Amino acid sequence: MKRILLFLFFTFSFTMQSQCFDCAKNLGGWNGDATADLKKTSDGIYLAKNGGNFGDWMSIYKYDFNCNLVWKKEIDERSLYISKLVIDSQDNIYVLFTWYNAHNAVGPFPQLFSGLPMYPGLNLLKFDKNGNFVWNRSIGNGADYGMRDIYIHNDIIYITGTFYTGITINNQITLTNTVYTGYYVYHPLLFIAKFDLNGNLKEAKKFGTSNDDYTSSEMDKNGDLYFSRYSSSNSNYTHSDIDKIDTNLNVVWSKEISNNKTKNESFYRPTLLYYNPTNDKLYLWGAFYKLVDILGTIYTDPNTGFYLTQSILSEFNITTGNLERIKQINNSSSLDIPGMDGNSFGNTAYLTEKGNELYIFSSFTGTMTFPNATIKSRTYTSGASVYNNEDLVLFKVNLNNFESEFILKSSGTNYYSQGMSTDAANPILFNGNDLYLTASFQSSPLTINGSVINNNSGNNASDVMFYKYKLDASTATGEIIAENTCFNTLTNFNVNGTFDSITWDFNDPNSSSNSATINNPTHQFSSSGTYHIKVIVNCGTDSQTLEKDITITNAPSINSVNPIYACESISGSGISNSFDTSNINSEIIGNQSNLVVEYFDSNGNALPSPLPNPYTNKNEETIIIRSSFQGNPYCFVETNLKLYTIAKPLAPTTTSTQNFCIQQNVTLNDIAISGQNIKWYDALTNGTLLLNTTSLQNGTTYYASQTINGCQSDRIPVLINIQNTSAPTGNASQTFCSSQNPTLDTIVVSGTVIKWYNASGTLLPNSTPLQDGATYYASQTENSCESPNKLAITVSLINTLPANNYAELFCDDLNDGSEKVNLSDYNSKLISSTSGYTFYYYSTILGAENQLAANQITNFSNYNLVVGDNKIYVRINSNNPCYAIVELKLTLLSKPIISIQDIVPICENNTITIDAGSGSDIYLWSTGATTSSIMVSTPGNFSVTVTNNYSTISCSSIKNFEVRKSNIATITSVETKDWTDKENIITIFASGAGDFEYSIDGIHFQDNNQFSALYSGEYTLHVRDKNGCGTATDEVFLLMYPKYFTPNGDGFNDTWNIKFSDLEINLTVKIFDRYGKLIKELIQNGAWNGTMNEHELAPDDYWFVATRADGKEYKGHFSLKR
Structure with missing residues (x-):
């Protein structure tokens, strides 16, 4: 980067060239947005952002290192926000989401938000490197906000956070705060939860005394965790501390940082912890108001601004927790100090390291002084006063002498000309010599390092800035791609792009060829080891350098693995969901170290690594296992894993419904079934395993399986019917003719396998003669089970039958003069009990008496009634010499006929009379009228109901019709x-x-x-x-025209014109010769005599164009004959 320094009035003003290959983006919608986290992966950057609404919500972005968006995942829900994220060695992403204000949410949970399942409170979601959702875990519905972070060490996920009353993690471990009595009285506890990469909860533990608020956490290279906290129990930030907790969740040490004792007018708050793996030190950024007492040393604010805060950078020994170096940074921030609510928009800084330097990204107002520069923030005017804006600042601290050096600051334009613009730092990270910066900025637009970044927000809300600052502007942003990095093989290289020239340096002087000048060379390295590859790219007069370290190793060895057998999940499918893959990784790796194991299907598609346990196969498949050394994924060896399924046995055979008598008191052992190792359950799947001595319940289905070769079959249902046979049915009083010598067999009763008993319970033969006035008791037997209750029947012996006449009136439903009836439907009207009787129907009483075939009605089930009285004579025979003849009179009555058409026209502005006919008893129109006719003046839908009353019934007809308007066209x-x-x-x-x-x-x-x-x-x-x-x-x-005319003066066809043209107003006709020369123009009914300029034209064909008043043209031709 070029710097031009101008010394004027003892201050330094910097003009910075916008660097080649910088990338500058703004992210966000209308409302405020802020960066939640920024992490580097093997092939790019993950940026997590929280937003308001109206355009852009909470999102996760994947960028390559040139700031090109690879993919974006947006969650369209304002009640969710992202806390932090972390990436494992396979580039899978683990994200902490919070569903806040969900205390009153109604289940079932999880609920889907933009396709992602969420539980109330804190959630842990895993995504693969392409942003595809893998799984979700509920961390618990603790406080809706708080210090929360996530780390991975040795394939264990560490989640840190706070809670008030209690938290239940993954519905497995519950932690409670026993001293919490109210939101405004005490403060939260700290918790740490450990999961493996498959989301299995390993351990969880709480820490603290509920007297402190936690602000930040960090993890070192050994997996030890650090936490910063402060106390405000007496309305004063009395002290702050750092705690160290090891991987076994034991507290290693706790160190007090500051203690303001009784200085109630001031406070200090730690805001961010940062571990530097280069020098193995812990750094803490904190902010204070007026003054702070840090381990006995007083640091004071040199400014007198109301509620401007200054900052402290301190360095600690991670082993002892001792403070080693400290530096006051006077940035005079107007932002609030971030607290335990996790607010990232405040007076804090974000740190990263490169070499022996600590890079710090923060913000300031007013004047800020460095050894190499004095910078000033932008100002704005409100009324007669001038105020400072909050601008971004990037500087670094040399870790040899702990001195600071200014690098760059931001500037911009205020959204409101008389309002403050506040730009706050967000997370930063390095990739090589590229420093990626994020911020929440209100400037509209923001300018940083010469790049202008717009702001999408309204009302002075913030957008997220994403900017790449290059320490070495000559370093190209392209990427060196290397494939096949095994020793003794050709390594393939490539740089994407079009350049004037390219020069490779493979850093392998012992090889036969150490350079190349094409985009995609190959090179065989002379030995294993790490090589620093350098590529110089020339574009015009610019020259840029790409650099990359690659590792050349011998190929690892790979152990073969034994096939895995598992029981089929679905019979005949060849698929099992129970393959045990827990030992595969250890079998593959053996005694080797630093190996990465990957899995692929037979088509080369990547499978999860490690394989899920249990694993579900797609068929009888072969899985390809690939092994490579860490840091060298392009040098690998492969072996195969065979998966075999054991056939699932068929279900046992049995009768699906089995019957038992209630008095048998049967159990599962009594069910008839064929199979091996039978097991009984109370459900088709899952359910409870039942003892074979379980008593059977009526109407209950039991489910049986058999087990063969260690594989259990599907279950087969068996419905149990515990027979509790009811008593037979029949009339309790039955009459018989004494002349038929009736027996128990003569009694009419419904049932199966009838048995008869007398009052004393003695079983009687069915041939027992019936006694007048005697009572007999009948049972029935179903499915070999006799009814415990009996039907009592009292017998009367008579000399005739108790039958009677019956009459009924009908309305003719279709008004067609006939109605079909089934005469047998009236049998029960003629005699109280129809059982044991035979009915015959006759047209005359004489025919019924003498049973004359000529008078018998044989089609009695479809007998046709005519309008008026229909008399039928029914002869009722019993199975004894008794019979009776009764009259069945069925009278068919006509319904009114309404002669109104379906559609009745009415001329516009007229009235019509609609008549439903006369002579009926009741008229009811849809208009409410009750006369036989009505007057109608408006169209619409109408109906009329006409009723004729008879002695016991009324017959009605309904006519629906439409009065439809008609008028002249x-x-x-x-x-x-x-x-x-x-x-x-x-x-x-x-x-x-x-x-x-x-x-x-x-x-x-x-x-x-x-x-x-x-x-x-x-x-x-x-x-x-x-x-x-x-x-x-x-x-x-x-219109039409003559095809020819003969202008020879004989009075016939001497002129040519359009026929009926005199009736066509504004018709014009133009006549042309064969060469297109205009000969004559006719207006309306004009005619042509075959001359031009009073000279006769020669016989020939002529053309015309007739144009009507509406512009339509017709073209034709005719002949002139002489």
């Missing part, structure tokens, strides 16, 4: 196709509410509005309403 247009002798066409277009018919002579009418095969000439058009509401007329002319 309006001829809207007429289309003609003329210029023929007799093939002309007229098409009439008319509008109106009527039903129209059409005519061209006023005599013959048709429904079609088109007339064809017409001669040329004049026509009068008629459109007539079929309902008599009037006729509309119009005139039309069909």
Whole structure:
């Protein structure tokens, strides 16, 4: 980067060239946005952003190192926000989401937000490197906000956070705060939860005394965690501390940082912890107001601004926790100090390291002094006063002497000319010599290092800045791609892009060729090891350098693995969801270290690594296992893993429904079933395993499986019917003719396998003669189970049958003079019990008495009634000599006939009378009228109900009809196709509410509005309403022309003109010779005599163009003959 320094008035003003290959972006919508986290992966950058609404919500972005967006995942829900994220060695992403204000949310949970499942409170979501969702875990519904972070060490996920009353992690471990009594009284506790990479909870533990608020956390290279906290129990930030907790969740040390004792007018708060792996030190950024006492040393604010805060950078020994170096940074920030609520928009800084320097990104107001520069923030005017804006500042601290050096600051334009613009730093990170910066900025736009970044927000809200600052502007942003990095093989290189020239340096002087000048060379390295590859790219006069370290190693060894067998999940599918893959990684790796194991299907598609346990195969498949050393994924070896499924046995065989008598007291052992190792359950899947001595319940389905070769079959249902046979049914009193000598078999009863008993319970033979007045008791047997209850029947012996006459009235439903009935439907009306009787139907009483076949009605099930009385004589025979003859009189009554059409036309502005006919008893119109006729003046839907009353019933008819408006037509247009002798066409277009018919002579009418095969000439058009509401007329002319004329003065065909042109207003005709010369122009009914300028023209063909008033043209030709 070039710097131009101008010394003036003892301050330094910097003009910085916008660097080549910088990238500068703004992210966000209308409301405020802020960066939640920024992390580097093997091939790019993950940026997590929280937003308001109206345009851009909470999102996760994946960028390559040139700031090109690879993918974006947006969650469209304002009640969610992202806390932090972390990436594992396979580039999978683990993100902490918070569903806040969800205390009253109604389940079931999880609920989907933009396709992602969420539980109330804190959630841990895993995504693969392409942003595809993998799984979710509920961390618990603790406080809706707080210090929260996530780390990975040795394939263990560490989640840190705070809670108030209690938190249940993954529905497994519950942590409670026993001293919490209210939100405003005490403060939260700290928790740490450990998961493996498959989301299995390993451990969780709480820390603290509920007297402190936690602000930040960090992890060192050993997996030890550090936490900063402060106390405000007496309305004063009395002290702050750092805690160290090891990987076993034991507290290693706690160190007090500051203690303001009784200095109530001031406070200090730690805001961000940062671990530097280069020098193994812990750094803490903190902010203070007025003064702070840090381990006995007082640091004071040199400014007098109201509620401006200064900052402290301190360095600690991670082993002892001792403070080693400290530096006051006077940035005079106007921002609030971030607290335990996790607010990232405040007076804090974000740190990263490179070499022996600590890079710090923060913000300031007013004047800020460095050894190499004095900088000033922008100002704005409100009224008569001038105020400072909050600008971004990037500087670095040399870790040899702990001195600071200014690098760059931001500037910009205020959204409101008389309002403050506040730009706050967000996370930063390095990739090589590229420093990626994020910020929440209100400037509209923001300018940083010469790059202008717009702001999408309104109302002075913030956007997210994403900017790449290059420490070495000559370093190209392209990427060196290397493939096949095994020793003794060719390594393939490539740089994407088009350049004037390219020069490779493979840093391998012992090889036969150490350079190349093409984009995609190959090189075989002389030995294993790490090589620093350098590429110089030339574009015009610019020269840029790409650099990359690659590792050349021997290929690892790979152990073969034994096939895995598992029981089929679905019989015949060849698929099992129970393959045990827990030992595969250890079998592959053996005693080797630093190996990466990957899995692929037979088509080369990547599978999860490690494989899920249990694993579900897609078929009897072969999985390809690839092994490479860490840091060298392009040098690998492969082996195969075979998965075999053991056939799932068929379900045992049994009868699906099995019956037992209630008195048997049966158990599962009594069910008839064939199979091996039978097991019984109470559900088709899952359910409870039942003991074979379980008592059977009526109507319950039990499910049985069998087990063969260690594989259990599907379950088969068996429905249990515990038979509790009911008593047979029949009339409790039954009468018989004494002359038939009736027995128990004569009694009419419904049931199966009937048994008879007397009052003392003695079983009686069915041939037992019946006694008048005696009572007999019947049981029935179903499925071999006799009914415990019995039917009691009292017998009466008589000499005739107890039958009676019956009469009924009907309305003729269809009003067609007939009605079909089933005469047998009336049997129960003729005698109280129809059981044991036979019914015969006759047209005369004599026929019934003498059982005359000629008078018998044989079609009694479909007997036709006519209007009036229909008398049928029914002979009832019993199975004994007794019989009876009764009269069945069925009277069919006519319904009123309503002679109203379905559609009744009414001419516009007229009235009509609608008559439902006379002579009926009741009339009821839909208008409410009760007369036989009504007057109607408006169209609409109507109905009338007409009723005739008879002695016991009333017969009604309903007529629904529409009164539809009709009127005289309006001829809207007429289309003609003329210029023929007799093939002309007229098409009439008319509008109106009527039903129209059409005519061209006023005599013959048709429904079609088109007339064809017409001669040329004049026509009068008629459109007539079929309902008599009037006729509309119009005139039309069909034109034609003579095909030749003979201007020889004989009085015949001496001139040429358009036929009927005298009827066509504004018609013009132009006549041309064969060469296109205009000969004559005729107006309307003008004629041509074959001359031009009073000279006769020669016989020939001539052409004409006839133009009508509407601009339509017709072209034709004719002959002049002499």
